Amino acid sequence: MTLSLPIPRRKCEGYATSWGSATLPIWSHTWRHAPRSSIDSPSTRGCASSAENSWPASTQSRADLGMAEMTDGAPATVAATDAWPPPLRVRRMPAKDPIVRRLWRRLQGDGAVGTPFLTYEWCAALADVPESCPGFEVLVACRENEPVGLFPVEWIRADGRPALVGPAGWRWLAPDHMDAVAPASERPAVARALARHLRRSRDWDVADFQGLDAEGALASALRNELVPPHFVVAVRKDPSPVVVMGPRSDQELLPSRNLRQQVRRGLRVAERHGGGLSVVSDPETLPGLLEVMMRLHNARFGEASEVFATPARRRFHLLAARRMAAVGAARVYHLRSADGADAGLLYAFAHGPRLYYYSMGIAPDQAQSPGRTLLGQAVLHGAAEGFEEFDLLRGDHEYKRRFAHGERMDVTVRALRLTPRALAFSTPVLLRWLARRPRRSCR
Structure with a gap:
């Protein structure tokens, strides 16, 4: 088992301490930061913090993501336990950010993408046609300065109307089987961090997360985080007919x-x-x-x-x-x-x-x-x-039922934040909107 451990503020040449029961090797090191353009831009500031306050990421992951470089010194030992996981923080980053691009491709290469609607090729094309999805951003979960997972979202703001948030392009693309993009072992923690970030964000009044994998980590995390008394939440099932091949x-x-x-x-x-x-x-x-x-x-x-x-x-x-x-x-x-x-x-x-x-x-x-x-x-x-399977995606259509052998289940999680701005718009209209079923898409 390998853990990244916190480094004291003083220089850690030859440093060793006793912490818990398991003694694990780490490297004493000095840090050389990457160019500020890659780690200290407004979009990434905070995701890559100063070395003395950070949890050290592996040399390979830093090189892959272009965030910082580490030169190794003599090995040291630090004891740690599994009871001290590093915290995950979420940053909003532009979809075209090089760090996002490298992270996304790495995760996709590792099999962390479970639907074509979360592939890098699909979402990068959405970013390259900004008028089709003007509020497109990527929520990136970082363990200090090492990105771990992500999820693409779209923010919609209009004067005099509630601000909306949902999966990127959800209003017209009808993406299905959405979940946090992260390694399977990290996905629950990443999903919880994403949901907590959305809960704390004041940039939306209505969240409309359609097409979430019903058994996925993000659907569960949103249901656990967006709860009364601060939110009114409606959850609806959305079956996708499938043909078993x-x-x-x-x-x-x-x-x-x-x-x-x-x-x-x-x-x-x-x-x-x-x-x-x-x-x-x-x-x-x-x-x-x-x-x-x-x-x-x-x-x-x-x-x-x-x-x-x-x-x-x-x-x-x-x-x-x-x-x-x-x-x-x-x-x-x-x-x-x-x-x-x-x-x-x-x-x-x-x-x-x-x-x-x-x-x-x-x-x-x-x-x-x-x-x-x-x-x-x-x-x-x-x-x-x-x-092995032909997924006919969401839509309760007769012609799909003729072919289907079964179904995969998605859910829609809709939440209304109980703020004066949202309530002033029209409480009855919003509550009816929360309760209605997602419109069938004529894809």
Whole structure:
């Protein structure tokens, strides 16, 4: 077991002390700070404090994050116990901060990201189109000057209205299965630190955390921290239908005989007239198909859909799709009818052992229900590739229930801070808003 231990204010050359029962090696050291631009900017001040007052981070983690460098001296021993964990403090940092970028990539490489909506590629694209998410910041949990975990949030402020906070882009992106981004061993502590920071922050009146993993650390921490008498809280369950794949036969993947026949017939009809199905994951080709999908989607749903509603949002999706495709995390299932015409396109993500169905665009006046054919063929194709599950994401839609074998549960945690500013807006309106179910997204 290795612990980082507090260093006295005096220089610790050859220093040793007795503290608890377990004696652990540390290094006497002197500190050489990194440039102030990397550790003492307004966005990072406090996350990287002076060396004499800090808990020493490992040399490797400091080098990875560019926060400070340590030169080692002679080893010393300090005794410690597990009963003295270093505190976690949360800092609000710009999404484009180099420290955030390096931390996020490191955590993602270590498997700490559990949903495509928390990948670095997705969130960096959101930061690169600021008009799509103008209040985007990252909450970074630090153990003194060593970042441990993070969570992306969006702050919404309007004159005369309550200030809002929620997951970045939650109002229109409908992200699912959200949780603190941190190593599994640190995630509960990071989530508690994030929730406590939000509880203490006076920059919001209403918190709207939709799409949280129901079994995740952040959902639990928010429910434990945002409690009466200072908050009014409503928690709602949001099921996501799933198709269990793995090494299963077509009969097991599509248990309804009628559904299997319809899915197969739809593809046969397309192929008979010169069309067919292709799966595109090339980062150069995919954005062009995504543009077609967004156009068909908006033509079908109009103002009922917000996800591709503005030019800025469409630019974000094109940028995110290109970046995610470059790491094998995005794909488009393209169904063509006679003469190669676009019958329908399905946009999906691949993350870990799962596929995630995000959105679809269907050409009008198409026979054989191309949406049903697309989704069914995507299930069959994904199972053949070795994916274990096809997550259809939130939305209680009949067509999803036809394919689903079960569900994953998310929750929405909504909280109203009982402040004069919030109450003055309109208590009855806000209480009705807290109680209502999240609007189904026409993704």
